[in-house]
Every structure is written in C-alpha cells, then in structure tokens.
Amino acid sequence: MEQKELNRIEELLQSTKWLSLPVFEQYIKNFLTRKADSKIALQELDGLIGSLQNHILSLSLFVKQNFLIGSPAIENSIYYTKQEIANIYRVSVRTISNWVLDGLQTTAIGGIKRISKEAVREFQLKNKRKKFNFKI
Incomplete structure (x- = not known):
C-alpha cells in the first residue's frame, strides 16, 4: 500500500474532528448550486x-471480525448484526x-447473534416474495 493511500485513510478517519453539520450544510448548498434540478441533486447526494x-x-465489520473477535472459524465469512x-x-x-x-440463519459470535452474508443470500433465494432492494 502506498503512503498516499495510507494518508487518505488517516484523513478519512480524522474527518469526524472537522466535519461538522454547518460545514456539511455549506457543502450541500454548494453542491445544489452546481446542479440544475435540486431534487435530483439531493437524491444523488443521498445515494x-x-x-x-x-x-x-463494511470497514467496521472487517475490523471487528479480523482484529477484535479473532475467531478462526469465521475468518472466511462476513457477519452482520x-x-x-x-x-x-x-x-x-x-x-x-x-x-x-422466518428462517434466516444466525450465528452467535461474541455473545451477539450475527448473520452471515451467505445466510442472507440463502434467505433471499428461499423468500423471493420479500423485497430486497440492496445487495451485500
């Protein structure tokens, strides 16, 4: 990994110190002035x-699974709360x-029920009547 990428990660992690609501509000106002249709612009920004x-x-889960929980049994899977x-x-x-x-499989990890990515996929296939709008 290049030093430039490491610096960008560090900058992102430090953003909570300088990114306040007034700063973000100003960004939104600037963003809207650059766009012709404000409703579409807000939908784009929301996306x-x-x-x-x-x-x-996903980054938080990666840290939890690979460095905080440290269970070798779950190393190759992604689990969610x-x-x-x-x-x-x-x-x-x-x-x-x-x-x-309704049948979504859970696994107890660290005393918390977690749901694997594979379990969600299986549940989606078995329950096609349910609406799943987002992929993980």
Whole structure:
C-alpha cells in the first residue's frame, strides 16, 4: 500500500474532528448550486451518502471480525448484526427479527447473534416474495 493511500485513510478517519453539520450544510448548498434540478441533486447526494454508509459499515465489520473477535472459524465469512442488516436493507430491526423467525440463519459470535452474508443470500433465494432492494 502506498503512503498516499495510507494518508487518505488517516484523513478519512480524522474527518469526524472537522466535519461538522454547518460545514456539511455549506457543502450541500454548494453542491445544489452546481446542479440544475435540486431534487435530483439531493437524491444523488443521498445515494452517495448511503454508499458511504454501507462502505463504512463494511470497514467496521472487517475490523471487528479480523482484529477484535479473532475467531478462526469465521475468518472466511462476513457477519452482520441485526442492526447492520437493517441499515443495509433500510428496514427496521424488528423486520430482521421477523426474518430470523422466518428462517434466516444466525450465528452467535461474541455473545451477539450475527448473520452471515451467505445466510442472507440463502434467505433471499428461499423468500423471493420479500423485497430486497440492496445487495451485500
């Protein structure tokens, strides 16, 4: 990994220190002035923020699984909490709990029920009647 990439990661991790709501509000205003249709621009921005949110969740899971939990049994799989699955699919945690009751497989890791990427895929295939708008 190049030093430039490492610096960019460090800068991103430090962004919470300087990225305040007023700074972000100014960015949004500038973003909207560059676009012809503000409604489409806001939808585009929301999509970008959603992608960033999913990416940050994936990075967080990577750190948890590979460095905090450290279980060799789960090294080759990605696991999510109910809250993380709910965020990805933009549904409530209660909906995820209902999915678990409907057959979505969970695994207890560190005392928390987690859901593997493969379990979500299997559940999607078995339950085609449910609407799944986001892929993980």
